[in-house]
Amino acid sequence: MLVVITAVGPDNVGLADPIIHYVTGLGANIAEIQMYDHDEEAVFAMFLRVHIDADLYNSLRTALTEIGRLKKLSIRVWSADVRRDCPRIAICTTYRPEPAQAVLEAIAAGDIHAIPAVMIGNRDNCKGLAESHGVDWQNIGGEKGEANDERMIEILDEYDVDYVLLARYMRVLPATSCWKYAGGRIINLHHGLLPSFPGIRPYHDANEVRMLTFGATCHFIVPELDAGNQIIHQETFSVEPGTKIEEIVRIGQEVNEPTCLVEGLRRVVAGEVELHFHRVVPRKSHD
Amino acid sequence: MLVVITAVGPDNVGLADPIIHYVTGLGANIAEIQMYDHDEEAVFAMFLRVHIDADLYNSLRTALTEIGRLKKLSIRVWSADVRRDCPRIAICTTYRPEPAQAVLEAIAAGDIHAIPAVMIGNRDNCKGLAESHGVDWQNIGGEKGEANDERMIEILDEYDVDYVLLARYMRVLPATSCWKYAGGRIINLHHGLLPSFPGIRPYHDANEVRMLTFGATCHFIVPELDAGNQIIHQETFSVEPGTKIEEIVRIGQEVNEPTCLVEGLRRVVAGEVELHFHRVVPRKSHD
Amino acid sequence: MLVVITAVGPDNVGLADPIIHYVTGLGANIAEIQMYDHDEEAVFAMFLRVHIDADLYNSLRTALTEIGRLKKLSIRVWSADVRRDCPRIAICTTYRPEPAQAVLEAIAAGDIHAIPAVMIGNRDNCKGLAESHGVDWQNIGGEKGEANDERMIEILDEYDVDYVLLARYMRVLPATSCWKYAGGRIINLHHGLLPSFPGIRPYHDANEVRMLTFGATCHFIVPELDAGNQIIHQETFSVEPGTKIEEIVRIGQEVNEPTCLVEGLRRVVAGEVELHFHRVVPRKSHD
């Protein structure tokens, strides 16, 4: 059984030792280990992928939770194998409802086998969409749409989600949040072709260099790395010369982005791909 | 009638004066005028778009040809309106036959109303393709595939072509050639999405930054400007994570590139687009 | 005598014809001619460099001014040769006084032979500096610092300036203004190394990619072209790893930028460089 362990703490002294010592003592095999120091924000984090006997999964969770409590570290233990048949997802939104709606419809239609555990917004624009699909709605936004990032993590923990979907959620997740759900659990929809068109105005940027092809990118978020190297799916459309930017944006938002996100999420939920040393690779079967 | 005049000479002294003086004296209206100095290569060039009465077209050609002869300038006068219904095209190739073949088939099927006046290669790889479609074949290549660029221009002039199609022709045209057929007459097929992936290995470059979308670009060649801003059409395809580069290249070369070039050429021949101050714009009707 | 002619009008029909016809009729030799269409802003412009007998300069100015009046075109005729010994400059500023101050001091010290004809600001921050050097001060800014671009051109015309210096002037000149003073008359100071670090936060951008070298660029502004290809001078400084961004910015603003602008302006005023087909080249002597 492949298990992902993440740990986040206020400094890097003593962050790794107790976890690693316990895990290797348990007879786990370390498949991947990464450690980061984001000292401007005083975020230190470790990420482990280990193979253990499935029998030991629960005791591993219990023990590491206890270590986290004692050492004041934020530790999470997770395996995609536990709910492989029907994982629980959180759908995060801001303004645009189309991608979230497409995902909810794909789930309802049985094209994606997942449970929409909760919808989260920093704005209330998609509240009605959540209610119409019978999904819990949680607003983490302040008056100006500023996001309560700690509350988001609490919600993700409470709803016990496997994957976090950023469906045109327009806030940047802080490094701590990315680390806590590291290992291929946070899936973002970017409304441009990565890595060529990052930024917040990718349609306009591509239009200004006179491209006739526009696209969307569904990718895992990997903390500390530039976006774009962890691409799960890309979907494009082409227009004729002279097409107005408003029409380009409309096609992108209403048609292309939702299609892109649905196919990307489907690949992850169906277990077709996984994150392996910062790269998206076809999933091999694990014992 | 919109007429394109190009002039190329060994220096910029006296390059513009006689042509401009004659043209304005004839009562033509100047719609666009550009002049370039590529002093490393001692190429000086001028490009004019002018509106004149259709009646004056032939005397304009005659007079400017005479001015060119006297001043030792290489001058060309051309209007897309003369053979708008069925323009003559030259198809230039090196190794890969697929794009040229797709164009010949689209013409044969009546999807593109044009005459394949001549096929030109710096290698003989596509000679059989030309012969099987009854098109004259001209080899301008040396032993190592080096191109005789002056001979190419002679052939284009002899065959009186309206448009030059670079159908995976793998040599860079010198600035002089670009200027002689400036004004939206040279159409290139690039096997990557411009402007993000220029260069000679665009499939590999996109693959190395982990993109899952690959494309081809059909664009006008504009001398002195970076490629990519004069895009006529782009065509893309997406692959799943883990797809081998060989398979990506195969799909691109056998399916995507030919489709891209055919649609791009169709737009030009059908008069849907034109080059206007270095930009591709939908064509307005001219009198 | 080398003369620069610029013309700006509301469309491109009839923009070029009367000017070109007059100029070629006068016996001038056209050295460079460019024409642009910025249709989003309905700005059409032409730029000419011509050689004429110095005797004809005044009648050329008079005649083209009259043509401009009749055709409702904004036409300017200028030659660097008229006041080559001591050209008149306008210094434009926003917040930071250091570059302007360094220029004024270099002029006062005789290192740059020029007359500071006027200082222009969209903010009043540098008003005291102008007054202390006895230079007229003109504020073209609104309440929020928005610039009255037409008023700026009026001032430049009234003060009959040869060169316009953007000394950390933080507003983008519109295309019309750039065209009216085209031909190597607008000199900008950018606080980063071009073309690598354009944008409004070049110190931060370079710091974020972990560079230890920072720089400033003095360049001509050429309408319609990306900044950076018309570089007159660049000046750099290096710091040790770990240097705070605040200290980097301080060194740049207080020491490096002023030095860069003074040397760049000195080169232009001393006639060491000129703009030739969009490139900065060492000046050849002209008759």
Next chain:
Amino acid sequence: MLVVITAVGPDNVGLADPIIHYVTGLGANIAEIQMYDHDEEAVFAMFLRVHIDADLYNSLRTALTEIGRLKKLSIRVWSADVRRDCPRIAICTTYRPEPAQAVLEAIAAGDIHAIPAVMIGNRDNCKGLAESHGVDWQNIGGEKGEANDERMIEILDEYDVDYVLLARYMRVLPATSCWKYAGGRIINLHHGLLPSFPGIRPYHDANEVRMLTFGATCHFIVPELDAGNQIIHQETFSVEPGTKIEEIVRIGQEVNEPTCLVEGLRRVVAGEVELHFHRVVPRKSHD
């Protein structure tokens, strides 16, 4: 005492476990841990920085060497603190002698306190330089200059070097070599300003975008990461418009590059900087 441990092996199964288990069992504190999988080349590698009592250093080396022998892993244990006063360096060259010569002279003059343990070349061009300074010369190149990378590592191990200096060594080190000497031990001189001008022709590339500033970059090589983020020192020079590329290259090679490398090496040897989570930071004193 801060100790760097590197391990390289043919796969990632069992690569980390025995080393980590031993190190944590010894009471070491893990300060940094990274693990990489370069599956195209079947290179799996781990990098550890740990704090231990200085007393334990020798037993740690002995034990890990034994683990490496048993598990068929290539393991190295190193601490900058052991020979902090006068580290041993290897200087690698290809054609150009200037940077190596400048380093040898700086050592001879006492400006850098280090021992030039060995010079290595894939060409014999710098052999005479080595001999004239009484430094052992080792040629690892084949007939066409191809490098024997395994032999280079053997030489570095035999001469027990602390730092490897790539002084215009024109071969790319394979990932295995980078990992074996990871942790801030390989110092490269690049003849352009990073990250703007990577590649093999940085002078020409900068000249082609019309820059007037050129530079060199001294940086640590970090496996799997793009060059340029680990900059130790950058040194620049500016030229006047119109300066020939040959003169630019000459100044760069003969003056600027040697100065850059000497200052970069001086900073490392003097203990002013260190590599900390892929970043160059001012060194804090460690116990």
